[in-house]
Amino acid sequence: SQTIHQWPATLVQPVGSPLSLECTVEGTSNPNLYWYRQAAGRGLQLLFYSVGIGQISSEVPQNLSASRPQDRQFILSSKKLLLSDSGFYLCAWSAGTKNIQYFGAGTRLSVL
Amino acid sequence: EDKVVQSPLSLVVHEGDTVTLNCSYEVTNFRSLLWYKQEKKAPTFLFMLTSSGIEKKSGRLSSILDKKELFSILNITATQTGDSAIYLCAVGLNYGQNFVFGPGTRLSVLP
Numbered sequence: 455s456q457t458i459h460q461w462p463a464t465l466v467q468p469v470g471s472p473l474s475l476e477c478t479v480e481g482t483s484n485p486n487l488y489w490y491r492q493a494a495g496r497g498l499q500l501l502f503y504s505v506g507i508g509q510i511s512s513e514v515p516q517n518l519s520a521s522r523p524q525d526r527q528f529i530l531s532s533k534k535l536l537l538s539d540s541g542f543y544l545c546a547w548s549a550g551t552k553n554i555q556y557f558g559a560g561t562r563l564s565v566l
Numbered sequence: 567e568d569k570v571v572q573s574p575l576s577l578v579v580h581e582g583d584t585v586t587l588n589c590s591y592e593v594t595n596f597r598s599l600l601w602y603k604q605e606k607k608a609p610t611f612l613f614m615l616t617s618s619g620i621e622k623k624s625g626r627l628s629s630i631l632d633k634k635e636l637f638s639i640l641n642i643t644a645t646q647t648g649d650s651a652i653y654l655c656a657v658g659l660n661y662g663q664n665f666v667f668g669p670g671t672r673l674s675v676l677p
Binding site for chain 1: 600607
């Protein structure tokens with residue numbers, strides 16, 4: 455069966471510090487991978503998605519970047535965090551003809 | 567611009583009540599409509615609907631899609647405190663980022 459791992463679960467970082475959040479998927483090949491941000495009380499905002507190794511599409515211009523160094527690994531990064539980067543970050547994957555997204559447990563990021 | 571709207575945004579009911587959550591959409595290349603339940607962390611998948619008029623059912627939850635009027639409803643009967651969560655509606659597309667999410671409905675079920 456397929457599983458998705460996302461870490462860390464919580465993170466407190468000072469303004470101006472770098473960021474690296476990691477997501478890995480097991481049990482499937484060539485998944486579509488996604489990074490979302492969810493502000494308190496709001497829906498999911500798509501940040502990046504990837505349909506293959508090294509292929510990244512950005513949906514919202516911002517202080518963040520994403521990379522996909524391996525088929526089932528998706529990384530969200532920032533060189534210098536801003537206060538506005540605080541939020542709940544979710545990684546997700548989808549594959550096959552069913553077109554259903556499955557989510558990781560999320561990372562709650564607080565930038566102070 | 568592709569858009570998904572949910573209503574109400576927030577709802578408070580008592581155990582045993584029946585609730586109906588609404589989702590309407592305006593997208594250019596519809597593929598499917600999905601419902602998720604989000605408690606504290608990851609949204610968990612509930613239903614995927616692709617055809618109008620066919621009800622999907624799982625226990626006390628059911629959902630139906632109307633592709634002509636561009637909306638879906640999620641019904642929860644005999645609500646329990648464990649149903650308290652944010653319910654997210656998403657539309658799967660045939661291109662681009664593939665999914666557009668609504669803002670969610672926050673359901674609180676009081677004992």
